[in-house]
Amino acid sequence: MPSTARPVFVRVPDIKVLPEPAELPEPLPEPAVEDLRLETVLGALSDPLRLRIVRKLLLESEQFDHTCGWFGLDRPKSSLTHHFKALREAGITRQRQYGLERRSHVRVDDLNARFPGLLDLIAAWTPDEP
């Protein structure tokens, strides 16, 4: 039975219509799948902060990219830029520029293809101080 109350219109902040897949912004420069190197990937993952980032992306990224700020990391912005860049250049994440924001997601398929099991290890990891 439908409600008879007058509808209330609420201003919803922050809803952005993301572009269709066809018109996604180009990814920032990144290594091709076949150029992924295990030693480089492992090196990028040997930093606890970056492990945190990747794990959070794996576990909580509901179907889309996330901005740098979404992670709630208590570090200066330039430090975050540094780490996100390290992840991208190692081939672990893909970054796209949406206007001002630069959003990241894990290259799940690529990593699973080249290093099967690796992402499971990261997902299972728990930081020292959660």
Next chain:
Amino acid sequence: MPSTARPVFVRVPDIKVLPEPAELPEPLPEPAVEDLRLETVLGALSDPLRLRIVRKLLLESEQFDHTCGWFGLDRPKSSLTHHFKALREAGITRQRQYGLERRSHVRVDDLNARFPGLLDLIAAWTPDEP
């Protein structure tokens, strides 16, 4: 039909009787299984030389530990000491002192217990220059 020739006794070099399991030398200091940290392990594996060492141990170590020299690595001895120590302190290898020799093997069970799948990644890895 047995040979009637006089038996020749040959000096066989380098046959050493290794101690019984019960009297294995104590392992050098290493982290306990429960103290293994993924970020540390990955850091130790982010060096191609060390990746090579671990992979060779995994693929070719027929049932026992190996000395530093067995790997045929073209580096000064002090460099090798450095890398073997890094592997041991990260918890990837166990080292035992047999007289003058210090032999290493991978802590397969420990690593599989804590980081299942990791060793497979290493075994599947191929270096840039094989």
Next chain:
DNA sequence: CAAGCAGTACGAGTTTTCTCGAACATAGCA
């Protein structure tokens, strides 16, 4: 006992990485 061998420990130089402030760029909004 001297020589040779397997390997360590220390220390210095070099390179890499981390960390972060400062200055800048751009979009949205009042």
Next chain:
DNA sequence: TGCTATGTTCGAGAAAACTCGTACTGCTTG
């Protein structure tokens, strides 16, 4: 027009890692 929010680049200082020469230890063997 100017403020705020997102995020970048540059550069410098600090910390860590790598590399390797030198000197040393402790067995074994002639």
